[in-house]
Amino acid sequence: MYPINSDRLVRTFVDLASISSPSWKEEGVIAYLTDALGAMGVSCERHPCGDSFNLLASVSGAVKRPSILLSAHMDTVVPCDNVRPVVRGGKIVSDGTTILGADDKAAIAAFLEALASIRERDMKHGPVELLFSCAEEVGLSGIKGFDARVLRSRLGFVFDSSGPVGAIVVAAPYHLSFRLVVKGRAAHAGIEPEKGASAIRALGEIMATIPHGRIDAETTANIGTIAGGRATNIVADEAICALEIRSRSKTKLAAVEARMRAVVDTVAHRHGVKVRVHRSLEYSGFSYRPSDPVVAAARRAIERIGLVPAxxxxxxxxxxxxxxxxxxxSVALSVGMQKVHTTGECIRIRDLENAARLAMALIDPEQADPAGRSRATTPRNRAASRNRRRR
Ligand SMILES: [Zn+2]
Structure with a gap:
């Protein structure tokens, strides 16, 4: 089912991986995609975003049904200049001096191969939107700068998760970030330290006391950076730290934030310093049940290519x-990339093939029914699916 051209797929991936595309500098990938899609009669819209573009391609289809969205990001982390992909032993790796960029060019290559195979086989399908975001690796900046109201799709599949094809990310956390700016009082450290109020000392106590690390199965917190002070002979009048809290539970997120703020208030009072708390919601979380249409459609497609959904x-x-x-x-789907964000990044050709076949299966209207009339929602199928997952 869903045959693809493996040699062409690997060539496309190697071509894409060889194009340097750090965040905000995706123009090489945009040009490549515009050409490749254009050759298949698919036109692309460039949506300006910062110094770059998000790219949206719409593929019309003969089958009447709501559009689905397939999405991937075009940027990679560094080092990504002069990537030289090496195809060896059923795997693709870099030469060890750069990342490979399977995150997320494996997905882009898979989409192009799926479209090419569908055209060659004259497979009937419904409308598909392909969204290629820029600047994902820097705080999801590209998609945050994209006006999603232009999309017609009612279900989204983001091909951007690591590990073997078959995994469906059905839940992800809310993410809050904070900057704590502690204002103390400067004084000569040797002559009259008692006239000072050390911002560093207060921040140290805050950092040692607030919730940190793994808080529970779905909640984490981390202090990422600290700065402050001027010299050893000055009681520090300013200290700053940046931290984050994540949870898949909105309630737990709020509870951890409240605990942090309580610590800040108590310590600030005791040390006679002022603390400004700058807060921003980086993104919201989501959580789906197995029977929700977007999950059911992903599961059916994964089963259709002979894999077990996880x-x-x-x-x-x-x-x-x-x-x-x-x-x-929308859910995120794994595309086979491994050891991402390292120079040891790799992908098995088998997984790259499966990612392309999975894109085809999602596009196939028999499999991805956006109206949610899902075989998988019957109790019998739910039980069967649960058992599969247990194995
Ligand atoms: Zn990614």
Whole structure:
């Protein structure tokens, strides 16, 4: 089912991986995609975003049904200049001096191969939107700068999760970030330290006391950076730290934030310092049940290509969070990339093939029914699916 051209797929991936595309500098990938899609008669819209563009391609279809969205990001982390992909032993790796960029070019190559195969086989399908975001690796900036109201799709599938094809990320956390700015009082450290109020000392106590690390199965907190002070002979009048709290539970997120703020207030009072708390919601979380249409459609497609769906909850965010917030029910799907964000990044050709076949299966209207008339929602199928997952 869903045959693809493996040699062409690997070539496309190697071509894409060889194009340098750090965040906000995706022009090479945009040009490549515009050409490749144009050659298949698919036109692309460039949506300006910061110094770059998000790219949206719409593929019309003969089958009448609501559009589905397939999404991937075009940027990679660094080092990504002069990537030289090496195809060896059923795997693709970099030469060890750069990342490979399977995150997320494996997905882009899979989409192009799926479209090419569908055209060659004259497979009937419904409308599909392909969204290629820029600047995902820097706080989901690209998709945050995209006006999702232009999308017609009612279900979204973001191909941007690591591990073997078959995993569906059905839940991901809310993510709050904070900057704590502690204002103390400077004084000569040797002559009259008692006239000072050390911002560093107060911040130290705050950092040692607030919730940190793994808080529970779905909640984490982390202090990421600290700065402050001027010299050893000055009682520090300013100290700053940046931290984050994540949870898949909005209630727990709020509870951890409240505990942190209580610590801040208590310590600030005791040390006679002022603390300004700058807060921002980086993205919202989401959580789906196995029977929800977007999950059911992903499961059917994965089963259709002969794999076993595995439903996962993630501790990280992706473009999926932003699409969900914009009202398009979306899940993230694994595309086979491994050891991402390292120079040891790799992908098995088998997984790359499966990612392309999965894109085809989702596009096939027999499999991805956006209206949610799902075989998987019957109790019998639910039980069967549960058992599969247990194995
Ligand atoms: Zn990614």
């Amino acid at each position: 439903l996962e909850a993630s501790g990280g965010g992706s473009d999926t969070n932003v699409l969900n917030r914009a009202g398009i029910p």
